[in-house]
Amino acid sequence: MDAVLTVPEAHNEPVLSYAPGTAERGSLERRLAELAGERAELTMTIGGRTRMGGGAPADVVQPHRHAHVLGVTRHATRADALDAVAAAGEAAPGWRDLSYEARASIFLKAADLAAGPWRDTLNAATMLGQSKTAIQAEIDAACELIDFLRFNVHFGRKLLAEQPASAPGTWNRLDHRPLEGFVYAITPFNFTAIAANLPTAPALMGNTVIWKPSVTQQLAAHHTMRLLEAAGLPPGVINMVTGDGLAVSDVALAHPDLAGIHFTGSTRVFQHLWATVGANLGTYRSYPRLVGETGGKDFILAHPSADPAALATAMVRGAFEYQGQKCSAASRAYVPRSLWAAGLRDRVAAETEALSYGDVTDLKHFGGAVIDARAFARHAAALDRIKAAPSCTVLAGGTYDDEVGYFVRPTVVECTDPADELFTTEYFGPILAVYVYDDLDEVVRQADAASPYALTGAIFARDRGALEDLGRRLRFAAGNLYLNDKPTGAVVGQQPFGGGRASGTNDKAGSWHNLVRWTSPRTIKETFAPPTSVAYPHMR
Ligand SMILES: NC(=O)c1ccc[n+]([C@@H]2O[C@H](COP(=O)([O-])OP(=O)(O)OC[C@H]3O[C@@H](n4cnc5c(N)ncnc54)[C@H](O)[C@@H]3O)[C@@H](O)[C@H]2O)c1
Numbered sequence: 001m002d003a004v005l006t007v008p009e010a011h012n013e014p015v016l017s018y019a020p021g022t023a024e025r026g027s028l029e030r031r032l033a034e035l036a037g038e039r040a041e042l043t044m045t046i047g048g049r050t051r052m053g054g055g056a057p058a059d060v061v062q063p064h065r066h067a068h069v070l071g072v073t074r075h076a077t078r079a080d081a082l083d084a085v086a087a088a089g090e091a092a093p094g095w096r097d098l099s100y101e102a103r104a105s106i107f108l109k110a111a112d113l114a115a116g117p118w119r120d121t122l123n124a125a126t127m128l129g130q131s132k133t134a135i136q137a138e139i140d141a142a143c144e145l146i147d148f149l150r151f152n153v154h155f156g157r158k159l160l161a162e163q164p165a166s167a168p169g170t171w172n173r174l175d176h177r178p179l180e181g182f183v184y185a186i187t188p189f190n191f192t193a194i195a196a197n198l199p200t201a202p203a204l205m206g207n208t209v210i211w212k213p214s215v216t217q218q219l220a221a222h223h224t225m226r227l228l229e230a231a232g233l234p235p236g237v238i239n240m241v242t243g244d245g246l247a248v249s250d251v252a253l254a255h256p257d258l259a260g261i262h263f264t265g266s267t268r269v270f271q272h273l274w275a276t277v278g279a280n281l282g283t284y285r286s287y288p289r290l291v292g293e294t295g296g297k298d299f300i301l302a303h304p305s306a307d308p309a310a311l312a313t314a315m316v317r318g319a320f321e322y323q324g325q326k327c328s329a330a331s332r333a334y335v336p337r338s339l340w341a342a343g344l345r346d347r348v349a350a351e352t353e354a355l356s357y358g359d360v361t362d363l364k365h366f367g368g369a370v371i372d373a374r375a376f377a378r379h380a381a382a383l384d385r386i387k388a389a390p391s392c393t394v395l396a397g398g399t400y401d402d403e404v405g406y407f408v409r410p411t412v413v414e415c416t417d418p419a420d421e422l423f424t425t426e427y428f429g430p431i432l433a434v435y436v437y438d439d440l441d442e443v444v445r446q447a448d449a450a451s452p453y454a455l456t457g458a459i460f461a462r463d464r465g466a467l468e469d470l471g472r473r474l475r476f477a478a479g480n481l482y483l484n485d486k487p488t489g490a491v492v493g494q495q496p497f498g499g500g501r502a503s504g505t506n507d508k509a510g511s512w513h514n515l516v517r518w519t520s521p522r523t524i525k526e527t528f529a530p531p532t533s534v535a536y537p538h539m540r
């Protein structure tokens with residue numbers, strides 16, 4: 001077709017409430033019962049064909065009811081990984097030669113399917129496999145996933161329209177080529193939307209991809225792959241391999257065609273991937289693009305002028321929604337003694353104690369379980385240490401129980417040592433450390449420097465001058481800063497997401513900043529009447 005096309009305008013998907021009596025609640029509950037009643041074969045998808053990985057099996061369970069197996073997967077082997085690399089290579093020429101509009105329409109169709117007939121499946125799989133409540137699944141597996149697909153199409157179109165100036169007699173063009181080789185997308189357990197975005201964003205820009213989801217997110221990943229196929233994604237464009245990824249990395253990180261890594265997960269794993277790429281640098285055809293969004297130790301800093309009710313709500317929601325398993329979750333708070341003693345302490349403690357965590361298929365709960373036995377053990381050990389530390393006082397929670405599910409109670413700890421690991425280490429769970437301060441200047445330095453991370457942060461103040469001043473002094477302490485709001489819940493297209501320092505490369509998922517990493521532009525200059533003699537005028 002000869003046309004300069006615009007793409008449909010992107011809008012954020014409205015969040016459904018799942019309140020009692022709503023149509024969406026009944027429909028979701030039916031799908032939950034169906035998926036819980038299945039024992040799915042969680043296959044790989046390589047070159048459009050499904051097969052089980054060749055390695056050891058792994059059960060995918062409900063974290064809040066760990067005896068209930070939802071499906072079985074298998075770790076990918078080196079042979080599986082080699083097949084995935086080959087499939088990505090075979091699909092590459094056809095995929096990159098499709099027009100942008102043809103590629104984009106596949107992802108726009110996937111967005112519409114996710115907004116309609118696939119919504120319940122994605123939400124139910126995320127609730128069951130990752131222990132999200134209905135609302136936490138909705139903002140992730142439905143709305144954010146849909147937003148990533150629609151907004152990326154919009155941002156990608158703007159990127160392609162980015163063209164250079166041309167002097168008279170010439171025409172300069174930028175050809176926004178994909179990378180030469182495959183992109184290796186490795187995704188975390190905690191967001192179905194992130195798991196979908198990491199392979200689809202490079203694919204939209206014309207790349208082919210090997211996608212390695214987290215074992216504990218494999219049920220929702222499985223359905224995401226089916227959704228993309230239903231939207232018409234050609235075989236081999238995204239090749240999903242399963243399991244822990246160790247054998248896949250052995251192959252992919254040593255392969256000359258590795259063109260990029262699109263990672264979200266822990267800082268430790270990203271640093272390992274980066275070091276391996278560094279060690280293999282002479283191996284590659286191009287310099288691989290390394291994009292990684294990683295851990296956080298996200299803060300709330302309250303000024304004495306803060307509104308205590310708004311602050312208490314942000315502390316509880318920001319720390320304990322999805323059991324604190326958001327990279328953005330508030331895990332340390334710095335509050336002035338005046339507010340703390342005047343009722344904030346009692347309010348935060350009481351509201352935290354009142355939170356109900358349980359089986360998320362019962363929609364009355366505020367939260368569910370932590371993701372697996374490893375996370376449970378990490379939290380149990382942290383809580384045992386806290387309870388024995390003289391500088392720490394547990395104000396709410398502090399208990400754990402894994403008899404039925406991996407349950408850790410939401411916990412508020414007041415700690416008099418601002419250098420304690422509570423303020424420096426990412427536990428990735430429902431533990432909020434509070435430091436009560438007398439000296440604002442000292443605490444700003446603590447908030448800035450105590451941890452190696454710089455992902456999200458929130459400042460609470462009603463004094464406009466204080467808000468400005470604190471924002472300036474904490475400029476590099478967070479890639480996403482919230483003023484008088486909790487530090488979680490970034491919305492695609494509204495708060496581009498990512499952090500600096502040890503929190504990642506800050507390439508802002510769901511924005512043009514991210515998409516630009518998956519292209520390697522070629523500049524083309526055409527001269528309409530080229531010179532026909534060598535001599536310059538000054539030589540006459
Ligand atoms: N900054 C962000 O945008 C963001 C978003 C979500 C999660 N996170 C971070 O993710 C972490 C929690 O997620 P997680 O527990 O899934 O992280 P993780 O690092 O344990 O695992 C992430 C992924 O890496 C895989 N993996 C681990 N070692 C590998 C290897 N050698 N080769 C290939 N794959 C390998 C895992 O199987 C998983 O798929 C937290 O640190 C959190 O802060 C960050």
Ligand SMILES: N[C@@H](CCC=O)C(=O)O
Binds near residue numbers: 325326488489490497
């Ligand atoms: N983007 C999400 C967090 C993603 C990390 O887990 C938020 O803003 O809460």
